[in-house]
Amino acid sequence: MNTATASRAPRVDPQARRRLATTLAALVVAWPMLVLSDFQPWRLFDRDSLAVLGGFLGAFLPPETAPDFLRLLARATLETLAMATAGTALAFAIGAPLAILGTRALSISRIGPGPLRWRGAALRQMVRSLLMVLRAIPEIVWALLFVRALGLGPAAGVLALAITYGGMLGKVYAEILESTDTRPARALLEGGGGRLAALCYGLLPSTAQELVSYTVYRWECAVRASVVMGFVGAGGLGQLMDQSMKMLNGGEASSILLVFLGLVLLADLLSTFLRRLFA
Amino acid sequence: MSFRLDAVGVVHPNGQRALAALSLAAMAGERVAVIGPSGAGKTTLLRVLGAALRPAEGDVRVLDAAPWDSSAGALKALRARIGTVHQAPPIAPRLRVVTAVLSGRLGRWSTARALRSLLHPSDIEGAHEVLSRLALEDRLFERCDRLSGGQFQRVGVARALYQRPDLLLADEPVSALDPTLADATLGALVAQGEATGATLVASLHAVDLALRWFPRIVGLREGRVAFDRPAAEVTPALLQALYASEGGPATQAPPPPGSDAMPGLPGLPAAADARGLRSVCR
Numbered sequence: 001m002n003t004a005t006a007s008r009a010p011r012v013d014p015q016a017r018r019r020l021a022t023t024l025a026a027l028v029v030a031w032p033m034l035v036l037s038d039f040q041p042w043r044l045f046d047r048d049s050l051a052v053l054g055g056f057l058g059a060f061l062p063p064e065t066a067p068d069f070l071r072l073l074a075r076a077t078l079e080t081l082a083m084a085t086a087g088t089a090l091a092f093a094i095g096a097p098l099a100i101l102g103t104r105a106l107s108i109s110r111i112g113p114g115p116l117r118w119r120g121a122a123l124r125q126m127v128r129s130l131l132m133v134l135r136a137i138p139e140i141v142w143a144l145l146f147v148r149a150l151g152l153g154p155a156a157g158v159l160a161l162a163i164t165y166g167g168m169l170g171k172v173y174a175e176i177l178e179s180t181d182t183r184p185a186r187a188l189l190e191g192g193g194g195r196l197a198a199l200c201y202g203l204l205p206s207t208a209q210e211l212v213s214y215t216v217y218r219w220e221c222a223v224r225a226s227v228v229m230g231f232v233g234a235g236g237l238g239q240l241m242d243q244s245m246k247m248l249n250g251g252e253a254s255s256i257l258l259v260f261l262g263l264v265l266l267a268d269l270l271s272t273f274l275r276r277l278f279a
Numbered sequence: 280m281s282f283r284l285d286a287v288g289v290v291h292p293n294g295q296r297a298l299a300a301l302s303l304a305a306m307a308g309e310r311v312a313v314i315g316p317s318g319a320g321k322t323t324l325l326r327v328l329g330a331a332l333r334p335a336e337g338d339v340r341v342l343d344a345a346p347w348d349s350s351a352g353a354l355k356a357l358r359a360r361i362g363t364v365h366q367a368p369p370i371a372p373r374l375r376v377v378t379a380v381l382s383g384r385l386g387r388w389s390t391a392r393a394l395r396s397l398l399h400p401s402d403i404e405g406a407h408e409v410l411s412r413l414a415l416e417d418r419l420f421e422r423c424d425r426l427s428g429g430q431f432q433r434v435g436v437a438r439a440l441y442q443r444p445d446l447l448l449a450d451e452p453v454s455a456l457d458p459t460l461a462d463a464t465l466g467a468l469v470a471q472g473e474a475t476g477a478t479l480v481a482s483l484h485a486v487d488l489a490l491r492w493f494p495r496i497v498g499l500r501e502g503r504v505a506f507d508r509p510a511a512e513v514t515p516a517l518l519q520a521l522y523a524s525e526g527g528p529a530t531q532a533p534p535p536p537g538s539d540a541m542p543g544l545p546g547l548p549a550a551a552d553a554r555g556l557r558s559v560c561r
Binding site for chain 2: 108109111112113114115116181183184186187188190191192193194196197198200201202203204205206
């Protein structure tokens, strides 16, 4: 009898068919996208393309090390670091309060639920929409706008970063706070505690690592974004890069890229250090 | 009057009814144990009393206030006067014990004091005093994730004691403790009630503990009050009826060898029931 039941038990993974179907569906969706985006990577390896690429990359060697240029590079690096740091700090000042307002994890009216829960939900929706507007417009567009208003230089970049990255930080902070165990914060709110206290005693202990790591990653992105914004005149390494490219000076460009590599490495080290600090 | 529930009904979002036309009241300073099989609505009842769950039906008055007709500020002030011990302490595991205990008074502290206390604990003496009542004072500066399950549960009790609430609610406060510690911890909760005049309402799985520490026993079954009487008048027949589907009431004592009694499983031998009841009603 045992063998009879055993042979009747399914030997085929009941999920197999569904997984195959999902894979096929993903391919069916992805294929038109690749066609639409004119994705033909093999064209990279045509003889003509290879020659062009080779010439372009060859001009990058050796990196430029003339003292005059290095002085210029150091100044631009400082400018970029200042722009990214000030921009991220301002973005934090915009994003953090909006995240606290917008996260469901710190809602008092949801307890019960209380009589004011619709008002709370409406406020959170408004905050979320505001965050969406802030981050929907790319920083390069803001930079173009502010360069006209404030003139050439890093100040325009700082403002552009603050607005777009404020929207990103606010959204992701709010979601990080919601995806951890929210019961400690809720218990504190149920004990009559305030939102800020519940955040610091209930949510930050378990999310500090992730929040810090995302913030440092955003700072790293800000460093990179500053290149693009430099192209529209917002100063820093980007502006230097723009000039080098326009003068077809590959050596200078590769020196600048090496600095970027160093900065990303720095961000990584900083992130690792801070994560260990909050472990 | 510490609290009064009138015909309170709660239906969970999944459609399951947790409380049905439940009426219950207690005077200030009373000690009430809520017992009943799992799923009887004990936790839901405590959440209603703690102004954490708003019942769809009925009328709630807690500490001379109607929580769901109060302004947001009044409700916050009311909640600060209610302390809750949860079965699984909702405490961020990375907090230190001292911080976790002090967080009991966040409802009364200003935000500035709360933030300052995170940098340097603002009342180390107070936390130490409360922890010493639970034999945990040597863990003061330990992180909560380094504690055993039983120690962690007592930190949750310590937090509620430190809050010094007027209404103290405890949901299975000793479920992770061995019999000796469970007894001592309930003793600490009762002593706090006597010292501060607070009302104490505890749901308990172990009937013998309920009968020993609480003068008034409320039996809950399928979201209704099955009985509500002084501990001395709780008879084995009452308990038998209350726990009918679980094969008899549970006690703190470990099950006798040979009986593989599993609470929650129907169809247990009658002998196991009789043994359980004897130890309850000795």
